Amino acid sequence: MAANCTIGIDLGGTNIKGGVCDAAGGLLVTHEIETQAERGFEHVFARLLGLVDELLRKAGIGKADVAGIGLGTPGPLSHSRGIVYNAPNLPGWVNVPLRERFSRATGLPVVLENDANAAAYGEYVAGAGKDVSSLVMLTLGTGIGGGIVLDGRLWRGADESAGEIGHMVLVPGGRTCPCGQAGCLERYASANAVAERLVEAIRAGNACSLTADIERGRAVDARQVLRAADAGDALAARIWDETCYYLALGCLSLERLLSPELIVLAGGLTNAGRRLLEPVQTHFQKLRWHLMPATTRITFATLGTEAGTIGAAALARSQ
Amino acid sequence: MAANCTIGIDLGGTNIKGGVCDAAGGLLVTHEIETQAERGFEHVFARLLGLVDELLRKAGIGKADVAGIGLGTPGPLSHSRGIVYNAPNLPGWVNVPLRERFSRATGLPVVLENDANAAAYGEYVAGAGKDVSSLVMLTLGTGIGGGIVLDGRLWRGADESAGEIGHMVLVPGGRTCPCGQAGCLERYASANAVAERLVEAIRAGNACSLTADIERGRAVDARQVLRAADAGDALAARIWDETCYYLALGCLSLERLLSPELIVLAGGLTNAGRRLLEPVQTHFQKLRWHLMPATTRITFATLGTEAGTIGAAALARSQ
Numbered sequence: 001m002a003a004n005c006t007i008g009i010d011l012g013g014t015n016i017k018g019g020v021c022d023a024a025g026g027l028l029v030t031h032e033i034e035t036q037a038e039r040g041f042e043h044v045f046a047r048l049l050g051l052v053d054e055l056l057r058k059a060g061i062g063k064a065d066v067a068g069i070g071l072g073t074p075g076p077l078s079h080s081r082g083i084v085y086n087a088p089n090l091p092g093w094v095n096v097p098l099r100e101r102f103s104r105a106t107g108l109p110v111v112l113e114n115d116a117n118a119a120a121y122g123e124y125v126a127g128a129g130k131d132v133s134s135l136v137m138l139t140l141g142t143g144i145g146g147g148i149v150l151d152g153r154l155w156r157g158a159d160e161s162a163g164e165i166g167h168m169v170l171v172p173g174g175r176t177c178p179c180g181q182a183g184c185l186e187r188y189a190s191a192n193a194v195a196e197r198l199v200e201a202i203r204a205g206n207a208c209s210l211t212a213d214i215e216r217g218r219a220v221d222a223r224q225v226l227r228a229a230d231a232g233d234a235l236a237a238r239i240w241d242e243t244c245y246y247l248a249l250g251c252l253s254l255e256r257l258l259s260p261e262l263i264v265l266a267g268g269l270t271n272a273g274r275r276l277l278e279p280v281q282t283h284f285q286k287l288r289w290h291l292m293p294a295t296t297r298i299t300f301a302t303l304g305t306e307a308g309t310i311g312a313a314a315l316a317r318s319q
Numbered sequence: 320m321a322a323n324c325t326i327g328i329d330l331g332g333t334n335i336k337g338g339v340c341d342a343a344g345g346l347l348v349t350h351e352i353e354t355q356a357e358r359g360f361e362h363v364f365a366r367l368l369g370l371v372d373e374l375l376r377k378a379g380i381g382k383a384d385v386a387g388i389g390l391g392t393p394g395p396l397s398h399s400r401g402i403v404y405n406a407p408n409l410p411g412w413v414n415v416p417l418r419e420r421f422s423r424a425t426g427l428p429v430v431l432e433n434d435a436n437a438a439a440y441g442e443y444v445a446g447a448g449k450d451v452s453s454l455v456m457l458t459l460g461t462g463i464g465g466g467i468v469l470d471g472r473l474w475r476g477a478d479e480s481a482g483e484i485g486h487m488v489l490v491p492g493g494r495t496c497p498c499g500q501a502g503c504l505e506r507y508a509s510a511n512a513v514a515e516r517l518v519e520a521i522r523a524g525n526a527c528s529l530t531a532d533i534e535r536g537r538a539v540d541a542r543q544v545l546r547a548a549d550a551g552d553a554l555a556a557r558i559w560d561e562t563c564y565y566l567a568l569g570c571l572s573l574e575r576l577l578s579p580e581l582i583v584l585a586g587g588l589t590n591a592g593r594r595l596l597e598p599v600q601t602h603f604q605k606l607r608w609h610l611m612p613a614t615t616r617i618t619f620a621t622l623g624t625e626a627g628t629i630g631a632a633a634l635a636r637s638q
Contacts, residue, residue, distance in 0.1 A: 259481040
């Protein structure tokens with residue numbers, strides 16, 4: 001076999017996922033290990049090398065069969081310089097020349113990419129966006145991650161920090177964000193923001209079926225907010241609908257600016273299924289201009305947690 | 320001389336500007352005529368042909384010296400299909416196959432482009448952006464036009480309606496826009512919006528040195544608002560500063576999404592010079608996140624009203 005395969009790795013604060021893709025981009029094998037991030041950089045680096053060996057063993061191939069490795073990592077980082085500047089979930093990872101070190105240790109070409117970008121590229125090559133040439137992806141989790149693919153290429157921007165869709169300003173002077181801005185989209189429409197906004201509304205004196213839980217100090221998550229809404233709780237229903245409204249507003253601005261073929265929603269909040277997608281689409285149609293019909297479709301990601309691995313493997317091939 | 324020149328035309332509702340550029344993109348000659356749009360499509364079309372003849376005469380060249388014509392036109396239109404769908408300022412221009420007709424009549428290749436895109440491309444090739452590879456341009460006039468250049472190419476989007484920066488939603492549920500949306504950037508930061516917001520504030524009972532003028536039915540424009548602010552009028556000063564704040568917020572979201580090297584401001588409002596640019600830059604620095612230093616610079620366009628002509632001529636060459 002020629003060097004037709006690529007390896008994709010999705011490095012997270014809790015787990016590291018890896019996969020081997022064939023020449024057509026299809027996932028041959030996968031493997032997942034714990035990150036053990038608290039044990040520092042050198043420990044995690046050794047685990048990354050072990051993961052590569054395990055992937056090769058599972059796939060029954062050698063390094064000669066591998067064209068390169070794509071490595072999706074939490075940012076901020078520089079794709080072009082191959083350096084992780086500072087990964088908040090990976091203690092001790094400050095100004096790490098990860099591409100060079102990983103390439104030297106494996107003997108293979110390495111491409112370093114922001115994890116949200118890698119996932120967006122994965123959905124582009126093999127997921128919800130496999131039939132389009134442009135998409136914007138929003139991963140709705142603790143925060144909102146993003147990635148932009150235009151004409152089949154990741155748009156990284158002048159300082160490689162483009163695609164921070166969660167930090168578009170949605171509400172001037174709005175909720176403060178740890179990033180230093182106010183009114184960021186992720187303060188209104190991430191999974192965490194749903195629960196936070198409900199708790200704030202309860203503390204402001206609104207009645208809610210979850211009040212007792214919260215007063216007992218129990219954490220509330222987006223899933224419980226939706227469950228309460230569906231059980232007839234008016235406050236939870238309002239918070240959920242506002243979340244969909246804010247997401248639709250974000251999609252609207254993306255359509256006006258970029259007119260991508262697709263906006264792909266991913267992450268924990270999409271577990272709500274059509275209870276999320278339908279109201280977002282309805283608000284979007286109602287809020288958008290009437291000068292031209294919508295060409296931007298809003299849909300869910302299809303690759304689940306494998307998007308980052310598949311995207312990283314594809315990026316290893318594209319460079 | 321080989322066919323080294325290109326012609327650029329900027330078709331507006333009031334005037335048509337044209338120019339001949341040499342192989343290096345330098346403007347050799349220009350000529351401007353009235354559009355006489357009220358006399359309908361065939362009349363304006365004949366005037367376009369007359370303008371081409373006059374440009375050739377002024378430049379002392381023949382059609383054999385011209386590689387192509389770039390034609391910047393108010394939209395919505397399709398660059399790829401060469402059709403003007405409906406130009407509000409050009410009565411009777413509905414679904415006009417302008418590229419084909421103009422090419423047949425002149426015997427030259429024609430490229431059709433949205434006028435705001437052509438101006439953005441002009442600033443990219445020969446103006447404020449001549450040393451960068453990515454920029455976003457905002458033309459602050461009656462409304463806010465926009466154009467996006469990424470890696471040296473205009474980003475037109477899936478339906479060729481990208482770059483509508485004036486219709487990003489800035490304020491959820493905000494001022495209504497003729498486009499059908501609410502809260503569009505251009506309802507807060509166009510030249511017209513400055514005057515409208517002052518008049519609304521006066522009608523809401525705020526004291527202002529321009530109240531007598533407005534009660535006498537005199538029209539107020541952005542220039543007068545700024546003059547009143549500089550003469551010590553508190554309301555005018557607040558409206559002007561809010562305008563700069565809203566523009567800075569728009570620039571902030573553009574930086575988060577696209578990280579362009581440059582945001583170029585153009586149009587009537589930039590006649591205010593540093594009274595506009597400095598507060599916009601100050602608000603931008605204060606509002607933006609602290610995770611990374613700014614790489615997006617905000618600056619003024621340098622080509623003035625010739626940006627559209629130069630950009631159209633350059634697009635004729637790039638196709």
